[in-house]
Amino acid sequence: MTRVAAIDCGTNSIRLLVADADPATGELVDLDRRMTIVRLGQGVDRTGRLAPDALERTFAACREYATIVKDHGAERLRFVATSASRDAENRDEFVRGVLDILGVEPEVISGDQEAEFSFTGATKELTGRDDLAKPYLVVDIGGGSTEFVVGEDHVRAARSVDIGCVRMTERHLVHDGVVSDPPTPEQDAAIRADIEAALDLAEESVPLREARTLVGLAGSVTTVAAIALDLPEYDSEAIHHSRVSYDRVREITERLLSATHAERAAIPSMHPGRVDVIGAGALVLLSVMERIGADEVVVSEHDILDGIAWSVA
Secondary structure (H helix, E strand, O other): OEEEEEEEEOOOEEEEEEEEEEOOOOEEEEEEEEEEEOOOOOOHHHHOOOOHHHHHHHHHHHHHHHHHHHHHOOOEEEEEEOHHHHHOOOHHHHHHHHHHHHOOOOEEOOHHHHHHHHHHHHHHHHOOOOOOOOOEEEEEEOOOOEEEEEEOOOEEEEEEEOOOHHHHHHHHOEEOOEEOOOOOHHHHHHHHHHHHHHHHHHHOOOOHHHOOEEEEEOHHHHHHHHHHOOOOOOOHHHHOOOEEEHHHHHHHHHHHHHOOHHHHHOOOOOOHHHOOOHHHHHHHHHHHHHHHOOOEEEEEOOOHHHHHHHHHO
């Protein structure tokens, strides 16, 4: 076993995994897995810069994670940063802050690298299951971007497009700093148009419709699954590898897009940091299922974070 630590810093959240990895057996044993909503990508789509408040929230989480990594005695740490920090003019400020706190430089990876990690993390434990046909389409709906990866045992094609839940919310649902509650039909149509254009772009290089199994990753997908399961609170074990039908995803998406902030916040499994962006995230998932004709989505709690951990091991 090799004790490793992986940090995934995205547009909406920063996550930590400390695990013991056994490459010989393909086993990854969690020691500590946690997530903090920091909204690093706040305003990036509009300003092109990481906001001071967003940086400080992220650095505060990094300080907490540094203590956890040290306490567990992890031998290796890899810090990967994705969409928001790719887009920001002042990303050097972010890099310096992380290096000072954690002692490692964040790797601002490309969308293609992000897709590789997501695919490995999501599918490594599906090997040998005869109830899930290949090829897989792994869809990782993040805050700033969504990754599409098609493959069998390895990645065959991948593409990252800018239709994350935070980006879509800020672009179409925020007026004078306030999120529409709920969205107007015109705003809903504008999000759908953006998503469809991005799916067209993804299909230029990724054969989405060849997929036999759709695997959905990240907070928008897992939150939809938690709602579908009617959980009294968020439960990773219940959500992991659950299956949600197209009809249920459509029903939940319509419910979220027509709900007020208070109604969304009252859902027992809803993380407070997702209340404003979950409608857009669910709509991305629904649009993907409609595009490829998927009857269901297989939901995975293992994703890019697990892929990062394997790359370290």
